[in-house]
Amino acid sequence: MKLALVTGGSGGIGAACCQALADAGFRVAIHYRSGKENAEKLQQTLPDSFLIQADLSTEQGIDQVVDLIKEAGDIEVLVNNAGMTADGPLLRAKYENFDQIVTVNMKSTWYLTRKIARLMIKKKHGRVINISSVVGSTGNYGQTLYGMTKAAINNFTRSAAIELADYNVLINSIAPGFIDTKMTSDLPQEAREAILSQIPLKRMGKPEDVAKMVRFLATEGDYCTGSVFHVNGGMYGGG
Numbered sequence: 001m002k003l004a005l006v007t008g009g010s011g012g013i014g015a016a017c018c019q020a021l022a023d024a025g026f027r028v029a030i031h032y033r034s035g036k037e038n039a040e041k042l043q044q045t046l047p048d049s050f051l052i053q054a055d056l057s058t059e060q061g062i063d064q065v066v067d068l069i070k071e072a073g074d075i076e077v078l079v080n081n082a083g084m085t086a087d088g089p090l091l092r093a094k095y096e097n098f099d100q101i102v103t104v105n106m107k108s109t110w111y112l113t114r115k116i117a118r119l120m121i122k123k124k125h126g127r128v129i130n131i132s133s134v135v136g137s138t139g140n141y142g143q144t145l146y147g148m149t150k151a152a153i154n155n156f157t158r159s160a161a162i163e164l165a166d167y168n169v170l171i172n173s174i175a176p177g178f179i180d181t182k183m184t185s186d187l188p189q190e191a192r193e194a195i196l197s198q199i200p201l202k203r204m205g206k207p208e209d210v211a212k213m214v215r216f217l218a219t220e221g222d223y224c225t226g227s228v229f230h231v232n233g234g235m236y237g238g239g
């Protein structure tokens with residue numbers, strides 16, 4: 001059975017990605033850090049899926065994930081979805097805010113891809129899908145750090161695509177707009193209304209909207225690599 005790993009499967013978008021890949025016939029490795037209950041509930045509904053617990057902000061955590069994947073079989077799809085935000089105006093930011101968000105969002109994506117791509121190269125087949133954000137292209141008030149990490153993920157995607165193309169390992173980013181998950185649940189009503197006014201489709205996205213694009217890139221999209229796919233209800237068209 002084809003094997004797919006989704007990081008942050010305990011979260012909103014990650015869980016929808018696990019579901020979409022299981023529906024497409026993958027055996028899914030559901031990674032989580034602290035959301036054991038969510039991850040376990042999801043695992044019970046997805047045939048043949050299994051759980052991997054790890055903190056991806058450490059090298060040891062990443063190595064743990066890779067070891068378990070090696071034991072499970074040949075990996076075809078990696079979805080680098082785990083991420084965090086640390087919002088606040090630049091003028092109030094503290095020096096130490098930088099390291100955590102850069103480590104969780106950027107370093108883990110870069111290093112896990114490096115390790116998993118080595119496994120994919122042996123089979124001359126693989127798909128890596130990085131979840132970035134519309135904010136990585138547009139910027140946003142209070143998200144200087146978050147937006148910077150997501151822009152970096154898009155650039156990483158482009159360079160890695162060039163390096164991995166010879167091995168038939170394709171790598172793309174998906175840049176979601178504002179999606180209804182825990183990450184956006186604390187937005188004050190005013191901010192939510194301001195966001196909605198910028199979305200031509202007049203609604204927040206659902207995790208499934210992102211997961212459908214993940215499924216496409218995992219199973220179709222044979223001529224797509226190094227690209228950023230925008231899933232945002234029309235608020236930004238790329239270019």
Ligand SMILES: NC(=O)c1ccc[n+]([C@@H]2O[C@H](COP(=O)([O-])OP(=O)(O)OC[C@H]3O[C@@H](n4cnc5c(N)ncnc54)[C@H](OP(=O)(O)O)[C@@H]3O)[C@@H](O)[C@H]2O)c1
Binds near residue numbers: 056179
């Ligand atoms: N929601 C949006 O509007 C939106 C828009 C654009 C992009 N995104 C991106 O989409 C991805 C998923 O976000 P979401 O909205 O689904 O948020 P979420 O529900 O808060 O999920 C975040 C996930 O990341 C995991 N995670 C956080 N820090 C981690 C660490 N140090 N090690 C391992 N895992 C860690 C969490 O694991 P545990 O809960 O198990 O600790 C959780 O599964 C993120 O990369 C986010 O930046 C979200």
